[in-house]
Amino acid sequence: MRFLALLAALALLAPAPAQAQFRLDINRLIDSARDVGRATKDIDEKQEVEIGREMAATLLGAAPLVAHDPMQRYVNSVGRWLASQTERPDLPWSFGVLDAPQLNAFAAPGGFIFVTRGLLEGMRSEAELAGVLAHEIAHVLQKHHLKAIQKSAQVGLATNVLSLALQDRNAAAREKLIAFGRELYTRGLDRSDELEADRLGMVIAARAGYDPWGLPAVLQTLQAMNPQDSGLALMFKTHPAPAERLDVLEKAAAPLEPYSAQPQLAERFSQHVRP
Amino acid sequence: MKPLAAAIAALLCAHAWAEPATVIRATELKKDPATDAPTVAPLGENAKVDALERKGGWTRVKADGGAEGWVKMLVLRYGGAGESKQGDSGVGQLLNVARTGTSGAQTTTGVRGLDAEQLANARPNAAELKKMEGYAATKDAAAGFAANASLEPKRIAYPREGG
Secondary structure, three states: OHHHHHHHHHHHHOOOOOOHHHHHHHHHHHHHHOOHHHHHHOOOHHHHHHHHHHHHHHHHHHOOEOOOHHHHHHHHHHHHHHHOOOOOOOOOOEEEEEOOOOOOEEEEOOOEEEEEHHHHHOOOOHHHHHHHHHHHHHHHHOOHHHHHHHHOHHHHHHHHHHHHHHHHOOHHHHHHHHHHHHHHHHHOOOHHHHHHHHHHHHHHHHHOOOOOOHHHHHHHHHHHOOOOOHHHHHHHHHOOOHHHHHHHHHHHHHHHHHHOOOOOOHHHHHHHOOO | OOHHHHHHHHHHOOOOOOEEEEEOOOEEEEOOOOOOOOEEEEEOOOOEEEEEEEEOOEEEEEEOOOOEEEEEHHHEEEOOOHHHOOOOOOHHHHHHHHHHOOOOOOOOOOOOOOOHHHHHOOOOOHHHHHHHHHOOOOHHHHHHHHHHOOOOOOOOOOOOOOO
């Protein structure tokens, strides 16, 4: 974010003739910075998907997909069915299993959802997979990542840079989005966003016909692990502790009691996801 | 048994698993997975049980004295209390071995993963993204996939904050 700070400073001191190679960008930034708030609120769906593609590609640069087509297609079937039950059924949803031993899951704006091989292999049923995917889907529905972009004025500026990048394919601006994605996935979303995604995730799983307690079951598995486990480091840094999430979910889950007997599909899961 | 190993073992034998758990507050052992089911026995705070099976928000357990019944899944905690938890999924060791290699020299060859360090150095991989988008299921295909397992869509409102 150092470069952003520089840009912000330059915007205040404009015009800034010393930075000749950036002059065009900065002039355009100054223009667009006048209505940063409006511009960042007006990210349309097409831009949202473009932002998401960039962030998703960055995650895939850290870990590629597991090279197992049937498993990837299986996870996409579960995920697409869940997404169809939401308020944004027509986003270009796609799902990927990342070839990483760590336990984690991610979302990017516009409908890009990831789960790591490490987390998938610790699950017992399709309902548990559905719970995790539904939590990530909820982040996309509620635009939590876009809100994180809007949150600080500096990063809001980055979104404007992004709009320029999407129109101009401006390499320097695109770099800033990539850097922002890395930073956000390392820092995590707001605690309240994570708890909201848990609550919504259980409902989405129930809407799709699954036993809604798949997500709490995965949280119990995580809670039982050694918190110092290196495979959990990033997830525990970026999420509230599993015990806290379980406590909060206990209240939210009560209205879902009538859906308790919905299927878990442990067999279909193990047919498709064998370590 | 290490939790992850236990989870994998549970995965292999689907529904039937027996995992030691602790009851975090006093509750009742129920004959069936329902609040209005008859009570088999009371369970005190910190009672030790073996978890056998989960159904919705309920887990079937075997209590110390041998009595079996159902408790709310969220009154259970696995793997002992906080600091006493031990073991590792092996991720750390794998990465260390790969980094050290036989020569002891640091190399990241073959090391893939998603910890903060690897994320910090990630460059976008457009080819993998294209591959991922190629795996996407259509709405209709996903509906067929759901119907194959008798997954029935329901209309359910989201809860308000705080339940």
